[in-house]
């Protein structure tokens with residue numbers, strides 16, 4: 191469609207029919223108009239006429255290469271490279287070389303133009319960037335593994351020249367903006383790729399605005415109904431929201447002006463995509479999302495005053511509104527590794543609504559919105575070093591050749607989409623970890639040796655289990671033990687690929703070692719019984735013990751899961767009679783072997799309960815009275831050795847309490863006349879009931895170890911045992927029978943030395 195307006199350029203000889211411009215002419219005009227708009231956008235970066243000439247040459251080259259080609263929308267193809275170049279200049283602050291490359295980005299792929307020709311026209315640098323762009327073009331069109339392989343290439347290219355990725359992102363953004371002309375399945379494919387790869391990549395590079403636009407556009411095509419619903423709800427609530435924001439910022443504005451700040455205040459709503467995510471993941475209805483918008487205060491500040499100025503603004507805001515202490519985020523002292531700097535607080539509005547306020551300088555705002563690219567305007571910022579740090583990590587992962595490409599993308603994707611937290615070592619050194627990282631991740635981040643021997647951690651001075659999820663700002667001290675080893679279930683605790691890799695490695699190592707040890711033990715045992723190990727028994731062993739392979743059998747021998755008795759049983763039940771007879775003969779000849787099996791059994795519970803009935807001479811009540819009837823108070827369960835007193839009750843005779851019983855104070859002060867002296871005499875062979883609590887780090891087998899020490903090693907009988915475990919910590923309550931306090935103390939001391947035990951206390 192074009193308008194039938196009179197053109198001043200119309201030729202006089204066509205007098206009868208004043209022709210409108212032909213569609214071709216109109217199109218040419220439009221192309222030139224768009225090209226001029228691009229030139230205006232790139233103007234600040236143009237330093238010489240040479241620059242201008244290069245851009246012109248690139249434009250003409252692209253125009254020729256894409257001649258007669260149209261996009262799905264019917265528009266001339268050249269609109270696309272011009273638009274991509276404009277995004278590069280306008281939204282990413284990129285310079286002349288990037289604009290040249292953006293104009294040329296599809297030429298080698300889509301026309302006869304070769305890289306050699308590009309190099310001869312534009313030089314080596316442009317060739318390399320175009321080469322990178324051409325290689326990654328269309329990589330997502332292929333199968334999963336090739337896709338991943340190509341993704342690895344992108345990153346390798348990226349490490350040479352970040353502009354390849356930035357231009358690629360601009361390309362993708364323009365394709366997303368013009369997605370409506372594509373077929374439905376193509377729309378879905380491109381939108382999903384964008385969510386999967388490009389938006390996280392933009393985020394990782396700190397290109398917040400680009401990431402947000404990509405996600406919103408992707409949602410528009412993947413979930414059109416939800417997208418339009420959110421858009422209309424935002425629209426409907428806009429007026430109320432604006433009124434609220436205006437009254438909220440009123441006093442702040444006034445004060446900032448009084449204090450001489452030059453500033454801008456914006457009320458920014460959350461992106462449609464992040465609202466969608468909140469509704470989906472948290473299950474909250476639109477109306478209940480309290481942080482649907484944030485107030486952003488952007489101040490003009492000199493580089494040397496930035497931090498102080500931001501905190502001055504913080505102070506002004508919190509003079510008016512009460513801050514929520516746990517929602518303070520100081521990204522100024524600790525910028526995110528993508529360069530993000532800002533001060534975030536959440537404050538209570540007079541209407542009782544929490545409002546997030548973001549405070550930052552103009553420079554910080556530009557970096558937050560435009561990321562790495564904006565950095566070129568502010569050379570003094572530290573983004574460059576952080577980007578280098580990130581690239582260094584990416585390269586380290588790439589160089590770990592043992593990972594296949596799909597794994598690589600999986601772990602990389604994880605690192606991309608999760609935000610980071612910052613935590614401190616005891617010496618105040620800062621460590622960046624992905625959100626959700628645990629104390630164990632932190633241990634491995636410091637050193638794999640620390641990780642391998644990690645028992646637990648102290649976070650901000652408090653003991654926590656390995657699985658504790660760290661928060662930004664935590665100070666973490668790792669507790670190690672030389673006896674500790676990596677465990678299978680640690681893999682469920684860790685979040686970082688580094689820790690997972692190290693644990694797997696250590697587990698493999700440990701299994702190999704145990705299998706070796708178990709094999710030696712097994713052969714030694716057999717030799718002792720007069721057998722030699724035969725390879726042909728292996729299948730029978732595997733079947734009998736229901737193990738996946740002989741290695742696992744050896745591991746179980748080494749860890750005492752398979753005992754001597756089990757091995758005997760195997761020979762008894764599985765092997766031929768002659769073997770068995772031979773075996774039995776052997777047994778008769780070695781009585782010591784047989785004896786071990788008949789260790790006298792420990793007293794039964796029944797017997798023990800009988801024993802707990804006090805003996806007549808165990809307690810002296812009053813000065814020298816032993817034959818009074820008494821009961822031990824159940825509130826404190828006194829045992830011989832405890833300092834005690836007797837209390838005369840109305841219905842139950844004399845009750846014996848510990849002097850430090852929780853009830854003692856009340857009894858002694860209010861009913862002094864009913865208190866009688868009491869003390870213990872010797873208490874050999876009498877069992878008394880006492881309770882202990884044990885706290886420690888939960889791991890497989892700890893309950894077993896503890897109870898084994900109590901009953902086998904110390905020969906103490908337990909009445910009841912109750913273990914509860916929560917988030918990697920356990921608490922056990924054990925009622926047991928002891929002779930006296932010394933006996934109990936000894937036992938508690940032994941238990942304190944069990945690896946993984948943090949505290950052992952007496953109950954009551």
Ligand code: MN
Pocket residue numbers: 270295296361
């Ligand atoms: Mn393109």
